Amino acid sequence: QVQLVESGGGLVQAGGSLRLSCAASGRTFGRTFNSYAMGWFRQAPGKEREFVAAITSSDGRTYYADSVKGRFIISRDNAKNTVALQMTSLKPEDTAGYYCAGRRSSGRYYREGEYAYWGQGTQVTVSS
Numbered sequence: 812q813v814q815l816v817e818s819g820g821g822l823v824q825a826g827g828s829l830r831l832s833c834a835a836s837g838r839t840f841g842r843t844f845n846s847y848a849m850g851w852f853r854q855a856p857g858k859e860r861e862f863v864a865a866i867t868s869s870d871g872r873t874y875y876a877d878s879v880k881g882r883f884i885i886s887r888d889n890a891k892n893t894v895a896l897q898m899t900s901l902k903p904e905d906t907a908g909y910y911c912a913g914r915r916s917s918g919r920y921y922r923e924g925e926y927a928y929w930g931q932g933t934q935v936t937v938s939s
């Protein structure tokens with residue numbers, strides 16, 4: 812089975828930074844992590860889940876939602892089977908549960924329906 816476990820969430824003041832991490836494990840996922848595109852999504856209370864960032868499997872190309880572009884950076888370490896989201900200049904509107912997701916397919920990285928594997932999420936709260 813596939814398991815994605817997020818960590819690094821917490822409470823931070825506006826303007827601060829947090830680094831989220833997602834560890835991938837499982838018989839299949841663990842051995843072939845570098846063949847999976849990975850993404851981060853978030854969901855605020857009362858809102859739909861939305862795309863935050865994604866990184867491809869092959870060339871490490873990155874994609875970002877306009878709302879986080881220039882503030883967040885997604886990266887991956889295939890040797891450690893992890894993907895990270897470095898968040899800076901945080902705003903109260905970044906408050907949400909953040910979810911790590913993985914997929915074998917390529918393209919349309921902003922579409923959550925394209926991701927087959929999901930973590931349980933980690934909460935990020937930004938105070939004003």
